[in-house]
Amino acid sequence: MDIILLKATAVLYLLATASFVFYVLVRDTASRLPTLVLLAGFLLHTSALSVHFLQEGYPAVTQFHQALTFKSWLIVALYLVIQIKYRLPVLGAIVTPVAFLMTLAAFAFGAASGELPPGLKTYWLPVHFTLAFLGNAVFALAFAVSLIYLLQERGLKHKKMTALLKRIPSLEALDRLNYQLLVWGFPLMTLGILTGSLLARIYWGDYWTWDPRQISSGIAWLFYGALLHGRITAGLRGKKAAILTMFGFCVVLGYFLWGETLFPSRHGGRFE
């Protein structure tokens, strides 16, 4: 049942992608349609996850493909919140195809390892992955917002004046949004790591075990922390901040995709 719902979700995400691309890039007119299609997809996605939870009694997050689709769900949710407040269809044109590909990829990888070890079914686990995934999703959006910032910035420096650039928010607004995402993402990531080390204490015996996942998270955390610090105290903003934000997410994403094949970790939900 949840698989059928998930397939329908993927179809709607594809439709939303098409309408975003059509309205934002081709027709270049404001329309609510893409957002509404995306919202419909999101609701289906929510029901798919709910059905899974009700059937299995546990959220669908423990395997790589499940983690992927859960992340895409979070990203879409965050985008919808931002869309309400900031009206950023250009961001939708970036986020929606990503969500679609993530959902699609979930089907490609399918279920690999079977059941979750019974010992891992604690309350800390859902708290941990929700926080960690939320942090990731916020940074993913910050990545996209930075990309849009660079687009606008480049257009201004190179004296380009297209209709699209005119409809993208101002540098000031994008930079502020980027900052806010960092302000929200960093504590979430911190809590994700803290709950993670709590789980490490429970299952691996120590808070800090030099596991590759812990090391990579620590690096990303330090990086984002430095970025936030620079923004608050040293007037780091604009293009440099955008580039660093994008770089930070690449570290996170890179590890998520390839890191654990190079440095095997005991951490769950990995790519196999």
Add this chain to the structure above:
Amino acid sequence: MQKEIVIVGLNHRSAPIEVRESVAFENGYVRDALVRLRGYPAVQESVILSTCNRVEVVAAVSDTETACHELKTFLDEQRAGHGASTLEDHLYTFRGADAVRHLFRVAASLDSMVVGEPQILGQLKEFYDAARQAGTVGTVLHRLFHRSFFVAKRVRTETGIASRAVSVSSVAVDLAKRIFDSFDDKNVMLIGAGKMGDLMARQLQRSGVKSLMVTNRTFERAVAVAERIHGSPILFEDFPRYLKMADLVIGCTGSPEILVDAPAVEKVLRERKQQPMFFIDIGDRRNFDSAINDIDNAYLYNIDDLKEVAEENLQERSNEAQKAEEIVVQEVENFGRWIGSLERVPTIAALRAHFDEIRRRELARSLSGNLKDLSSEQRQAMDDMTAAMINKMLHGPISHLKKDAPEEDEEEVRFIAALKKLFDLEGK
């Protein structure tokens, strides 16, 4: 008597700036000139347009040939003392439907140097008002101008012609909107007292900037400009100190030296924690170091950049202009129909006058002849009776004339001609 619409004038295409300037009316003051125009016998109604890009007289005239000649003389006289060479080579003349079309195109900003720029409509309204106050606007020009305002509005709402920045200052505002989210917390610094800078500062003010600083080498001029645009004047020596407060900096001096260089901007940006700055260089010479644009969070546009953007917008709007031209064609047709209906009004009046004259003559003769014994009430009754008779008799033909003919068809024209001929109305 039938009036024809005539436009005699010159614009940015037909005449170079020196010629335009020599004919232009000082500060758009046209009242005296309008009074003078009333002295020309063939010119019945007139409106004078005088902007930096055009000087035109729009007139409703009785005798086109004479009027055109008179209007040319008028413009030549206006130029007297400015230069000896004749104006004739630079003047254009439009008549009838062509004149209507020309005015509609001007109003819709299709004839502007920068097509689609919105100022022209406001200017047109001002000059129309001036003429109305001077008492030189009659039925024809009243209708013509109101129609042209309507056409301009239609063009603006039905085509995308005005949706793109077209003047240098509105391009600058558009760019500023891509850098800044809101203007109400932004400060502007205007360096120099050039006209262009003045214009741009005003435009930014209309967009709602928080404050305006004005500086100039001559402090008195800074004070004068600041007063005019509600800014605060600052001493020229002090402006580098205030630079860190400015989000938008407009340079508009004739100074041959660079007033703000890249290292200064880098320093200022550090002081303002990298809050973005927008430099707009619109002076005759470069006021800002071009390396400023290479600094993060600083954006520099000079007059050529702004013009180029405006030019690009212009290119993209050519389709829209095409649509606008179609609207103009339609409206010129509509107006032609109205003018046609106007032609019937004198016919109706003449027809009535002709019959009434006969009635009065015959009545007077009878009342002084064999009906001379009638009492005053009876006389009055006779008068009323004959008037009613004439009205009844003419009711058919007149209501036919008043009916708005859907088109200027040939039958209609022949009908009017026949009436005129049958009752000998020509020349009355």
